[in-house]
Amino acid sequence: MTTSNQLNYSRIAEAIDYIRLNFRNQPSLNELAEIVHLSPFHFQRLFTDWAGVSPKKFLQYISVEYAKDILRDRQASLFDAAYEAGLSGTGRLHDLFIKIEGMTPGEYKNGGAELNINYSYAECPFGNLLVASTSKGICHMSFSDNESQSFTELIGRFPNATLRHFMDVIQQNALYVFNQDWTKLNQIKLHLKGTAFQLKVWETLLKIPMGKLTSYATIANNIKNPSASRAVGTAIGQNPVAFLIPCHRVIQAGGAPGGYMWGLTRKSAIIGWEAARINTDN
Template sequence: METQNELDYKRIAGAIEFLRLNYKRQPTLNEAANFVNLSPFHFQRMFKDWAGVTPKQFLQYVSVEHAKSILKEQQASLFDTAFETGLSGTGRLHDLFVKIEGMTPGEYKNGGKQLHINYSFAQTPFGTILVASTPKGICYMAFADADETDAFIKLQSRFPNAGYHKMLDQIQQNALFIFTQNWGKLGEIKMHLKGTAFQLKVWESLLKVPMGGLTTYARLACSLNNPNACRAVGTAVGDNPVAFLIPCHRVIRSTGEIGQYHWGSTRKNAIIGWEASKTLLTSI
């Protein structure tokens, strides 16, 4: 006899398959709930518990993934892409892309061709850092351990067709204030991120880890109401495109070990110690 847990899993698996097969007609919450014989209220709650996102968010993600394949592989127009994805028009396609991908459909199709990115290099207590921004916010931040040319090439690989201008703008300045302890400027930092719905949720959770604080992959997974997603959380943490501002350095292993860091475990130890000392000083 099936347990309730097994029955719930089958229902959510069936709902996911239903949404994947029928996304072109954009089924409503009621339709998806009826498919698995649940009330809309219970279906919404159960789906989020198991999948980590609401049915609407999942449908949006599936729609954008399909639109991305059409734009990239078929070089279709935005109108045709919206039609093939089951959206009512290019306006909805635009809104979904900006919400989930951090860029417009046109920017995605053209590899960031319509993006204008300013970038500069700055000295921090932990080495040289490259910081890049669009008019919407910080889009990239990474330690430049080799040389500036190599660091810039890595930035370009993320947005191969964007236009680049080497200059320090106000958005970057606000972000760099974090290294000088001008915490009053932190509220002015804006970000322009590209990622999946799950990655964005993980990065948002990281932003809630306070300066001088630490968390674990398991705690992050639990904060997303998905305690079994530790491995997926770890991958999302590793894919963080904005060093330091999105504090992936504050994530350690459940054993208490510092663990790996994209920019080196030695640097991670130094950052954690620096933040702890600065936090202690401000509390005295």
């Protein structure tokens, strides 16, 4: 990420964190601009360029009350018809028909022996990413605030694989999701290492449309295991593919954001960013 982009993202993240912690007080534009040491004019312009909406509108999108409204409006179509409908328009990640292929039992148990994995670092609106792929699809994607630490985590997932620092077409296609016109994307495939239960939970997450939120209990109900909310939460917390498998769209039933492997500020940023695009499209 360039120095300018790093600085801009740092400022946006600081403002979002402040909004997340103080949204009940409805902080003003002047207050937010002062937090990130910019004039109100420049902060408004920077924030709107990044999020697509004003800071005031974005505050609404990440508030608990907004989350509660989204939860109340959820329908079965989140997990059924909407997922199967195809490319119905721009700005809906679930329409990309992301498919999961689980690794074989041998690949799962032996830490990726005989797997050739390409990996690379890339930029996105929420910071740097480490993205990795096999010949079958994306096997790992994480927000990378520290490249060395992120690479160590990748090795931990696939200790016996052959790793090559190289960006391939599979990775490039996956990264296109951060562009606004997603109707031009090809099908994205995921090649994941996980238990049968984890794969089932991750596949269910793919059916949550962009701009919508759901709860851990709803996920448990949709996999026909209503008593498994805690296990569902654990599986969600072990999601190996950031953003593409949208674990950020799962929040607590009361509207609070819950946990997120890559930080609550980033989770709030993604939820608000997606909501802004959905509301712009409609």
